[in-house]
Amino acid sequence: MRLTTVGTGTISLWPGRGCASHLVEAGDVRLLLDCGPGTAVNMARLGLDWWGVTHVALTHFHLDHIGDLPALVFAWRHARREPRNAPLVLLGPVGTAALLERWGAALGDWLTIPGFPLTIVEVPLEMPVALADDVHLTARHVPHTDESVAYSVEHDGRRLVYTGDTGVDESLGAWAAGCDLLLAECSLPDAMAIPTHLTPAQCGALAAAAQPARLVVTHMYPPLEGMDLRAEIGAHWAGEVVVARDALRLDC
Numbered sequence: 008m009r010l011t012t013v014g015t016g017t018i019s020l021w022p023g024r025g026c027a028s029h030l031v032e033a034g035d036v037r038l039l040l041d042c043g044p045g046t047a048v049n050m051a052r053l054g055l056d057w058w059g060v061t062h063v064a065l066t067h068f069h070l071d072h073i074g075d076l077p078a079l080v081f082a083w084r085h086a087r088r089e090p091r092n093a094p095l096v097l098l099g100p101v102g103t104a105a106l107l108e109r110w111g112a113a114l115g116d117w118l119t120i121p122g123f124p125l126t127i128v129e130v131p132l133e134m135p136v137a138l139a140d141d142v143h144l145t146a147r148h149v150p151h152t153d154e155s156v157a158y159s160v161e162h163d164g165r166r167l168v169y170t171g172d173t174g175v176d177e178s179l180g181a182w183a184a185g186c187d188l189l190l191a192e193c194s195l196p197d198a199m200a201i202p203t204h205l206t207p208a209q210c211g212a213l214a215a216a217a218q219p220a221r222l223v224v225t226h227m228y229p230p231l232e233g234m235d236l237r238a239e240i241g242a243h244w245a246g247e248v249v250v251a252r253d254a255l256r257l258d259c
């Protein structure tokens with residue numbers, strides 16, 4: 008598997024960090040984990056194959072995680088002489104189909120009937136969904152919004168876990184235990200801790216419970232800029248820590 012961090016920031020806009028978006032390449036699957044504002048243009052800017060995305064998985068419905076989905080669909084219809092005809096699978100929590108219906112009512116039928124096969128899957132919790140014969144996605148609820156989920160992606164004996172946005176959940180580490188790459192949100196300094204996001208110390212504690220081969224932190228708010236996050240996290244976990252930036256490519 009390969010992970011590319013397309014957007015590692017939040018809606019607190021910051022130069023060099025797009026809103027939440029992460030591309031996972033696994034076998035024939037090109038999976039976008041969240042699709043925040045700027046995803047489409049950032050993929051193009053980074054030379055990523057935005058045309059070839061096969062699956063989009065939303066973790067929750069905050070705009071910094073979903074805002075560019077209509078832009079991508081519009082691009083797949085209109086950006087090239089021949090519109091896309093490859094199927095797309097949109098995955099997300101319960102409410103994903105209603106979200107698209109409402110967006111379609113406002114923006115036009117093209118969103119729900121885009122001219123290429125569009126399948127919406129509201130992912131059941133704790134039940135693996137096959138994205139391909141050799142790629143599986145599993146969702147788990149996390150404490151952020153009512154619908155928020157974390158995802159586990161498995162391919163070829165490897166496992167990547169993405170927390171999405173989450174507050175502290177004492178059992179999340181056990182769920183992610185032993186994964187090869189833990190992509191965790193790390194939003195605010197410890198002094199600004201809130202129940203719906205993680206701080207560096209809380210990320211470190213999560214990694215200590217999960218023991219991933221590698222911890223990659225994303226979703227940084229501006230107060231974290233300039234801080235030594237590897238040291239802050241390292242005080243709670245001795246393993247490898249990668250502080251993501253946009254356009255980082257990591258094999259998993």
Ligand SMILES: [Zn+2]
Pocket residue numbers: 067069151172
């Ligand atoms: Zn959120």
Ligand SMILES: [Zn+2]
Pocket residue numbers: 017027069071072172226
């Ligand atoms: Zn967010």
